[in-house]
Amino acid sequence: MSFELETASATPGKLRRVAIDPVSRVEGHGKVTILLDEHGKVQQVRLHIVEFRGFERFVQGRPYWELPVMVQRLCGICPVSHHLAASKALDLIVGADRLTPTADKMRRLMHYGQILQSHALHFFHLSSPDLLLGFDSEVTKRNIAGVVEKYPEIAKKGILLRKYGQELIRLTAGKRVHGTGSVPGGVNRSLTAAERRLLLDDAARTIAWSGDAVGLIRELHAQDPALYDHFGAFPSNFMGMVAADGSLDLYHGALRAKDADGNILFDQVDYRTYDALITEEVKPWTYMKFPYLSSLGPERGWYKVGPLARVQNCDRIPTPLAEHARREFLAHGAGRPMHGALGNHWARMIEMLFAAETIEALLHDEALEGSELVVAGERRREGVGVIEAPRGTLFHHYQVGDDDLVTMANLIVATTHNNQAMNAAVREVAKKYLDGRAITEGLLNRIEVAIRAYDPCLSCATHALGQMPLEVALLDAEGNELDCKYRA
Amino acid sequence: MNDSFLLDGETIPFSPGQTVMQAAAAAGKYIPHLCWHPDFAPHGSCRLCIVRIGGRYATACTVGAARGQVVENRSEAIDAERRTLLQLLFVEGNHFCPSCEKSGDCVLQATAYEMGMLTPHFDHFYPDRPLDASHPEVLLEFNRCILCELCVRASRDVDRKNVFALAGRGLRSHLIVNSESGRLADTDFAATDRAAAVCPVGAILKKRVGFAMPIGKRTYDPRPIGKSHEPGTREDE
Ligand code: SF4
Ligand code: FES
Numbered sequence: 001m002s003f004e005l006e007t008a009s010a011t012p013g014k015l016r017r018v019a020i021d022p023v024s025r026v027e028g029h030g031k032v033t034i035l036l037d038e039h040g041k042v043q044q045v046r047l048h049i050v051e052f053r054g055f056e057r058f059v060q061g062r063p064y065w066e067l068p069v070m071v072q073r074l075c076g077i078c079p080v081s082h083h084l085a086a087s088k089a090l091d092l093i094v095g096a097d098r099l100t101p102t103a104d105k106m107r108r109l110m111h112y113g114q115i116l117q118s119h120a121l122h123f124f125h126l127s128s129p130d131l132l133l134g135f136d137s138e139v140t141k142r143n144i145a146g147v148v149e150k151y152p153e154i155a156k157k158g159i160l161l162r163k164y165g166q167e168l169i170r171l172t173a174g175k176r177v178h179g180t181g182s183v184p185g186g187v188n189r190s191l192t193a194a195e196r197r198l199l200l201d202d203a204a205r206t207i208a209w210s211g212d213a214v215g216l217i218r219e220l221h222a223q224d225p226a227l228y229d230h231f232g233a234f235p236s237n238f239m240g241m242v243a244a245d246g247s248l249d250l251y252h253g254a255l256r257a258k259d260a261d262g263n264i265l266f267d268q269v270d271y272r273t274y275d276a277l278i279t280e281e282v283k284p285w286t287y288m289k290f291p292y293l294s295s296l297g298p299e300r301g302w303y304k305v306g307p308l309a310r311v312q313n314c315d316r317i318p319t320p321l322a323e324h325a326r327r328e329f330l331a332h333g334a335g336r337p338m339h340g341a342l343g344n345h346w347a348r349m350i351e352m353l354f355a356a357e358t359i360e361a362l363l364h365d366e367a368l369e370g371s372e373l374v375v376a377g378e379r380r381r382e383g384v385g386v387i388e389a390p391r392g393t394l395f396h397h398y399q400v401g402d403d404d405l406v407t408m409a410n411l412i413v414a415t416t417h418n419n420q421a422m423n424a425a426v427r428e429v430a431k432k433y434l435d436g437r438a439i440t441e442g443l444l445n446r447i448e449v450a451i452r453a454y455d456p457c458l459s460c461a462t463h464a465l466g467q468m469p470l471e472v473a474l475l476d477a478e479g480n481e482l483d484c485k486y487r488a
Numbered sequence: 489m490n491d492s493f494l495l496d497g498e499t500i501p502f503s504p505g506q507t508v509m510q511a512a513a514a515a516g517k518y519i520p521h522l523c524w525h526p527d528f529a530p531h532g533s534c535r536l537c538i539v540r541i542g543g544r545y546a547t548a549c550t551v552g553a554a555r556g557q558v559v560e561n562r563s564e565a566i567d568a569e570r571r572t573l574l575q576l577l578f579v580e581g582n583h584f585c586p587s588c589e590k591s592g593d594c595v596l597q598a599t600a601y602e603m604g605m606l607t608p609h610f611d612h613f614y615p616d617r618p619l620d621a622s623h624p625e626v627l628l629e630f631n632r633c634i635l636c637e638l639c640v641r642a643s644r645d646v647d648r649k650n651v652f653a654l655a656g657r658g659l660r661s662h663l664i665v666n667s668e669s670g671r672l673a674d675t676d677f678a679a680t681d682r683a684a685a686v687c688p689v690g691a692i693l694k695k696r697v698g699f700a701m702p703i704g705k706r707t708y709d710p711r712p713i714g715k716s717h718e719p720g721t722r723e724d725e
Pocket of ligand 1: 632633634635636637638639640663686687688689691692
C-alpha cells in the first residue's frame with residue numbers, strides 16, 4: 001500500500017526532483033528525494049535508507065557463540081545493544097532461562113551505560129546545535145564546536161556524560177567499543193571493588209547533569225511550544241517493552257503497544273512471539289522494510305518506537321527523578337499523547353536521567369563483584385532476544401542447528417520500526433515548509449531535523465560525527481540537474 | 489658450557505644438537521616463529537624464523553647452533569621480511585580478528601602486532617572454505633588455517649591417530665581430515681587430543697567456549713608476544 005505523498009500522482013516527467021543526500025549528522029547514510037511538480041508543489045517525498053540485511057546472511061553458517069561479538073559491527077554507535085540482544089537470544093539457545101544476579105546486573109549496567117552515552121551523544125553532539133543555535137543559524141557554526149563556543153558549560157557536560165557512559169561500557173564489556181563482556185548464558189567478567197568505587201564516584205554528578213539536560217529541553221519547549229509540539233507531528237501507534245508491572249525497563253520485559261490516543265492495543269506479550277505480532281512489508285523503492293502491527297494492517301498498524309514511544313507507553317518510571325520528569329512531560333501534553341518529532345528529545349533526556357539513576361542504584365549492589373558468571377541448561381534450537389536500544393525496540397532472532405552453526409537470523413532494528421514514522425515526519429515537514437517555496441538551506445535542514453529526531457542509525461557505516469557532507473541536487477521536469485549544492 | 493653464539497650481540501649458550509631457535513628459547517630470547525613448537529620436530533615451513541648467520545639467511549628452527557655464530561634476528565630489515573610473510577598469510581586466508589574468539593590468544597595476530605604489521609598490503613584472496621562443525625566437541629575453521637602442520641604432527645606423533653594432513657600443492661595447499669567423508673566426526677579425533685589444543689590460530693577450536701576469556705586476561709593482553717618469553721617455554725599454550 002501507499003501513503004499520501006509516498007507516490008506522486010502526476011506524470012513523473014513533469015516533476016522536479018530535490019535530493020538531499022546524504023543526511024548530515026545522522027548515523028549512517030540516508031537520502032531524501034522530494035519530487036516537485038511544475039509549480040513547485042510537493043508531489044512525492046521518500047526517505048531512502050541503506051539497509052544492512054547482509055548481516056543476516058553472513059552470520060548464517062557461523063558458530064552461534066560468535067554472534068554477540070560479530071553483530072556489534074552492525075553499528076558503530078550502539079554496538080552494545082546488538083551485543084546484548086544477541087546474547088539474550090542465545091541465552092535461550094543454551095537453556096539459560098535465569099541468569100546469575102552478577103550476570104544480570106553486569107549486563108544491565110552495560111546497557112544503561114550505553115543508553116547514557118548514546119543519548120548524551122545524540123542530544124549534545126548531534127541535536128543541540130539545531131536546538132540551541134537554531135535551524136537557520138549559520139551552517140558552519142551549527143555543530144558541537146558552535147555549541148562549545150556559545151554554551152561551553154552545556155557542551156562540557158555533554159562530553160563528560162558520554163565519557164562516563166563509555167567508561168561503564170569499558171568496565172563491563174572489556175573495551176569502549178566492540179567488547180566481549182556478554183556471552184551466551186551470562187557474562188565473562190565482573191567488577192572489582194576498586195572499579196565499582198571508581199564508577200560510583202561520578203554517579204551522583206551524572207544524575208545531576210542529566211537532570212539539568214531535562215531542564216534544558218523542557219525550557220526549549222516552553223520557549224516555542226508551537227514549534228516543539230507540532231514540528232513533524234503526526235499521530236501513530238507506539239510500541240515498546242515494559243516490565244511485568246508496567247514500569248519502564250530497557251533491558252528486559254514484555255511488549256506493549258498503544259494507539260495514537262493512548263489506548264492499550266496489547267500488553268505483556270511475550271516477545272518471542274514477535275513474528276505473529278509484526279509484519280514486515282517490502283516496498284519496491286527501498287531496501288528497508290516497513291513493519292506494522294499485523295492486527296491493524298499496513299495502513300493503520302505502523303508505529304513509533306524509541307524514547308517518545310517508551311516514555312508514553314509505560315505506567316511509570318521506577319526511579320524518582322525520572323518519574324517526576326515523566327509526569328511533567330505528560331502534563332505538557334495535557335492528557336493527550338504527544339506525537340511531535342521533537343518530543344523525542346525531551347523523552348530521550350528523561351530516559352538519560354532514568355539511566356543515570358539506575359546506574360547509581362546498580363553500582364551500590366555488591367552482586368556486581370560476584371564470581372558466578374554463566375549458567376546453561378537444556379539446549380534449544382531457537383531463540384529470540386529483545387532489548388530497548390537507545391533508538392528503540394531491537395529484535396534478534398536465531399535458529400541454530402545441532403552442529404552449533406546458525407541456520408537462520410532475523411533482526412528488526414529500531415530504525416526499521418521507525419521507517420514509516422520518519423517518512424511521515426519528512427512528508428509532514430516538506431508539506432509545511434517546502435510546498436511552493438524556494439529551496440533554502442534552512443528548509444532543507446528542517447527535513448534533516450525531523451529525521452534526526454528519531455536518531456536513526458541508517459547503516460553500519462561509521463563516519464566522523466557532524467562531518468558527513470550534504471549534497472542537494474535540483475532536477476528539472478526532464479530530470480536534468482539544474483543546481484547542485486554541497487556542504488561539508 | 490663453553491659453547492655459545494651471538495644473537496643480536498648477546499651471548500647465547502647452547503648444548504650440542506640444539507638448533508638456534510632452541511638455544512634462544514632456552515635463554516629466554518624471542519625469535520619470531522609460527523610453525524615451530526618446542527614439543528615437536530622442526531618443520532621449517534612458515535619462514536617467520538629467518539635470521540642471518542654470517543650474512544646468509546637461515547631458518548632458526550632448523551639450523552644447528554654452532555660456536556662463534558653471529559646471528560642477526562630482530563633487525564628492521566629482517567622484521568620487514570617477516571611482515572611481508574605475515575601479510576601474505578593474512579590475505580591468503582580469512583582472518584577477521586574482530587569477531588574471532590582466538591583474538592588475544594592468537595600467535596598469528598600477536599606476531600603481526602610485534603612485527604608492526606599495520607595493513608594487509610596485498611589484495612585479499614577471500615577464499616571460500618566451509619567450516620567443519622560435524623564433530624560434537626571441536627570446530628574446524630579452515631578459513632584461519634596457516635598450514636603450520638602442528639596439528640598434523642601432534643595427531644601423528646603424540647595422539648598416534650593421523651587425523652590431519654595437508655593436500656594440494658603451492659597455493660592450493662590445504663588442510664584435510666583423514667576420513668572417507670572428509671569430516672572430523674568420522675575420525676577417532678577427541679577433544680582431549682593434543683592436536684585439539686595445538687593450533688596457533690583459531691582454526692581448531694573447542695566448541696562452545698567462544699569468548700569466555702575476558703579482554704585483559706587473554707594470553708597477549710598483559711604482554712605482547714616475545715616480551716614474556718620464559719626460558720624453554722612457548723607462550724601460546
Ligand atoms: S589447523 Fe591450525 S595447527 Fe593445523 S595446520 Fe592449520 S593452523 Fe596449523
Ligand atoms: S618457525 Fe621456523 S620456519 Fe616456521
